[in-house]
Amino acid sequence: MTDKDTAPALARILVVDDEPQIRHFLQISLKTEGYEVHEAPTGEAGLAHCARKPLDLVILDLGLSDCDGTEVLRSLREWSSVPVIVLSVRDREQEKVKALDLGANDYVTKPFGIEELLARVRSQLRIQDNQTTGSNAWAIFDDGVLSIDLSNRRIYRQGDQVRLTPKEFAVLQVLMKEAGRIVTQPQLLKEVWGPTHTQDTHYLRVLIGKLRQKLGDDPTEQHYIETEPGVGYRFSGNP
Amino acid sequence: MTDKDTAPALARILVVDDEPQIRHFLQISLKTEGYEVHEAPTGEAGLAHCARKPLDLVILDLGLSDCDGTEVLRSLREWSSVPVIVLSVRDREQEKVKALDLGANDYVTKPFGIEELLARVRSQLRIQDNQTTGSNAWAIFDDGVLSIDLSNRRIYRQGDQVRLTPKEFAVLQVLMKEAGRIVTQPQLLKEVWGPTHTQDTHYLRVLIGKLRQKLGDDPTEQHYIETEPGVGYRFSGNP
DNA sequence: ATGGGGCGTAAAGATTCCGTAAAGGATGTC
DNA sequence: GACATCCTTTACGGAATCTTTACGCCCCAT
Numbered sequence: 357m358t359d360k361d362t363a364p365a366l367a368r369i370l371v372v373d374d375e376p377q378i379r380h381f382l383q384i385s386l387k388t389e390g391y392e393v394h395e396a397p398t399g400e401a402g403l404a405h406c407a408r409k410p411l412d413l414v415i416l417d418l419g420l421s422d423c424d425g426t427e428v429l430r431s432l433r434e435w436s437s438v439p440v441i442v443l444s445v446r447d448r449e450q451e452k453v454k455a456l457d458l459g460a461n462d463y464v465t466k467p468f469g470i471e472e473l474l475a476r477v478r479s480q481l482r483i484q485d486n487q488t489t490g491s492n493a494w495a496i497f498d499d500g501v502l503s504i505d506l507s508n509r510r511i512y513r514q515g516d517q518v519r520l521t522p523k524e525f526a527v528l529q530v531l532m533k534e535a536g537r538i539v540t541q542p543q544l545l546k547e548v549w550g551p552t553h554t555q556d557t558h559y560l561r562v563l564i565g566k567l568r569q570k571l572g573d574d575p576t577e578q579h580y581i582e583t584e585p586g587v588g589y590r591f592s593g594n595p
Numbered sequence: 596m597t598d599k600d601t602a603p604a605l606a607r608i609l610v611v612d613d614e615p616q617i618r619h620f621l622q623i624s625l626k627t628e629g630y631e632v633h634e635a636p637t638g639e640a641g642l643a644h645c646a647r648k649p650l651d652l653v654i655l656d657l658g659l660s661d662c663d664g665t666e667v668l669r670s671l672r673e674w675s676s677v678p679v680i681v682l683s684v685r686d687r688e689q690e691k692v693k694a695l696d697l698g699a700n701d702y703v704t705k706p707f708g709i710e711e712l713l714a715r716v717r718s719q720l721r722i723q724d725n726q727t728t729g730s731n732a733w734a735i736f737d738d739g740v741l742s743i744d745l746s747n748r749r750i751y752r753q754g755d756q757v758r759l760t761p762k763e764f765a766v767l768q769v770l771m772k773e774a775g776r777i778v779t780q781p782q783l784l785k786e787v788w789g790p791t792h793t794q795d796t797h798y799l800r801v802l803i804g805k806l807r808q809k810l811g812d813d814p815t816e817q818h819y820i821e822t823e824p825g826v827g828y829r830f831s832g833n834p
Numbered sequence: 835a836t837g838g839g840g841c842g843t844a845a846a847g848a849t850t851c852c853g854t855a856a857a858g859g860a861t862g863t864c
Numbered sequence: 865g866a867c868a869t870c871c872t873t874t875a876c877g878g879a880a881t882c883t884t885t886a887c888g889c890c891c892c893a894t
Contacts, residue, residue: 439722529674
């Protein structure tokens, strides 16, 4: 069996700007952060690039020489929902509102601090990565037998407090953040052990076992933690 | 202005700010836009509110009286990934980077224009909406008897959960991605087993059989999975 | 009519994956 | 320095899955 599943998947970013200096500056800065950077000097070239290659983020300057940046954004949004961070020298509120309502994810006014821009890039990529939006996350779970309060780090089972180790708690936290949804093993390993241990599935099984034991999960009856063989685990609240 | 055609569910927004004037101002402005607005005067109250009620967006002032706003953000991100727009009087780049890296989705410096803030609110809600409905729209099927939710990896047939193996699920996923269209055998084999097994059609037949059996597909009556002899298979959505 | 190719079902072997237990190593506390 | 707790690794039994093999069916062309 070939292992094509565990790619580091460095994010691909397209910079659309007609000033070579800005492009070069962003190219350097973004590459240093470990991104795969592409460039386009015009709006037309940018659109063509978006259509040709899959991207994770677009940084778009509104002040393009060949056409209006807002038109580029409008065209792009007709078929793509890739995150777009707009750059502009214009600080007028109407410009910002227009760009944001056309589908921009963020609007940064030039001149900008590179650290802020990089932080906003990270933010957008993180949002994108959280495709399973945990808006239905439970801070508090209680079914009469088991009571979990993540915000206070307290867990009770039939009135008795359950002590979890840091790693056990971290795993439970990730599972509850995606309550009802599946969390893949690499995802779990990445969030708890870091990006370098996405293949050490051995201890994850041990830990899930201990967690089930402490939560009083009976394999024959209902599971708090369900196993999806070959994929991952899922916290199931009300079956 | 975009027409909100499909979603009657009005978005729920929580404003966390210790200044009553700001809260009142935002309350008015947001309600005018049709949002359901909640208020919290302190970080603690804000966190409690988040834990109790589901929200679509949080507007968080960093300058709280009872505690540091960044700590509120940090606590919140332990278990929730609800979109957060941070407000702050501080314009220092390090502050922005810190808040964004703690999980903020956007950072607006006070004083701000209300139109810009509202546009950023719309942007965040749009992103959120795209991810829940847009990316998963194709992955949901329900005809009253069979219910398939690919993103959650859950399948129900007449209320009972159906368990699929990884390969079975992968095949179904490819078929549903091209719902209504034909998927050729080599294409199916390539996507599920990899490019080297485009001729091993033996097991594909076995697997389609098991899949039909589990989905309750009666060969005499309507087919969920149709066979196109000599070509491939097709998932028929509405027969 | 007849033989071949593609299709569907069933069952058996091989392999992988999961869960549990237990031992060794790392870390922090008293 | 002893002890406790936690993390990691190793080992193994059992279950589930994947793959192969075998066989019967239908359709179509010879």
